[in-house]
Amino acid sequence: MATCAACGKTIVFGGVTKGKKRYCNQDCHHAATAIRYAELVPDDVAADRTHEVHQGSCPKCKGPGPVDIHTSHYIWSAIILTSWYSTPEICCRSCGIKAKLGAALLCMLIGWWGFPGGLIGTPIQILRNLFGVLFMPDSKKPSAGLEAMVRLGQGRPTMVEPTRAPTRQSPEEPGDAGNAIETRNAIETKDAGEDGDAADALANMDNEW
Ligand SMILES: [Zn+2]
Ligand SMILES: [Zn+2]
Numbered sequence: 001m002a003t004c005a006a007c008g009k010t011i012v013f014g015g016v017t018k019g020k021k022r023y024c025n026q027d028c029h030h031a032a033t034a035i036r037y038a039e040l041v042p043d044d045v046a047a048d049r050t051h052e053v054h055q056g057s058c059p060k061c062k063g064p065g066p067v068d069i070h071t072s073h074y075i076w077s078a079i080i081l082t083s084w085y086s087t088p089e090i091c092c093r094s095c096g097i098k099a100k101l102g103a104a105l106l107c108m109l110i111g112w113w114g115f116p117g118g119l120i121g122t123p124i125q126i127l128r129n130l131f132g133v134l135f136m137p138d139s140k141k142p143s144a145g146l147e148a149m150v151r152l153g154q155g156r157p158t159m160v161e162p163t164r165a166p167t168r169q170s171p172e173e174p175g176d177a178g179n180a181i182e183t184r185n186a187i188e189t190k191d192a193g194e195d196g197d198a199a200d201a202l203a204n205m206d207n208e209w
Contacts, residue, residue, distance in 0.1 A: 057092075069088045070090075075122055082118045
C-alpha cells in the first residue's frame with residue numbers, strides 16, 4: 001500500500017498523486033509544499049520569531065507561556081480497521097496536559113474495538129499520551145519542533161509562485177494553494193475590470209510573470 005509523502009500515513013482509499021509523490025489528500029500536498037518553503041526562511045528570522053512565540057501567550061487559552069508543541073496521540077478502531085494519528089498543537093503546558101489526558105481517555109473509549117490493531121495500538125497510544133504529560137518540553141528553550149512549526153508559518157506568505165499565474169484560466173481545477181491565490185487574482189482582476197485600464201495593466205503584469 002502507498003504511504004503519504006507528507007505525513008507518512010498509509011493511504012487506504014484515494015489519495016492525490018503529484019509527480020512521483022503520493023499524498024493522502026490536498027492538505028498533505030499543501031503541507032509538503034509549505035515544508036519546502038519553510039526551509040528557505042533565514043535562520044536568524046526563524047530563531048527570533050520562535051523565541052517570540054515561545055515566550056508569548058498561549059494561542060489556545062490566552063494564558064502566559066512558555067508555549068511549545070504538545071502532541072496528542074489518538075487511535076480508533078472498527079472491527080478490522082484501526083486508525084492512528086497524532087496531533088501536534090502549539091499551546092501552553094496546562095493546555096498540553098489537558099489535551100494529552102483527553103486524548104488518552106478517548107483512546108481508552110474508542111481505540112480497542114478492532115483486531116488486532118486496536119488491541120495492540122491502544123495501550124501504545126495511551127502510554128505515549130501519559131509520557132507526554134510526564135516529559136514536558138523544556139520550558140527554558142523552544143523545541144526544534146516549535147522552530148519547525150514557526151518556519152512553516154513564516155514560509156507561507158512566499159508561497160505565491162509567479163510562474164503559476166498564467167494557468168489561472170482554470171481555477172476550478174481541484175487546486176493547491178497556488179490555484180487559490182490565482183483565483184483571488186482573477187477575482188481582483190474582475191473587480192478592477194470596471195476601471196478598464198487598471199484591469200488591463202493587471203492582466204499584462206500577470207502575463208509578464
Ligand atoms: Zn498525508
Ligand atoms: Zn493554554
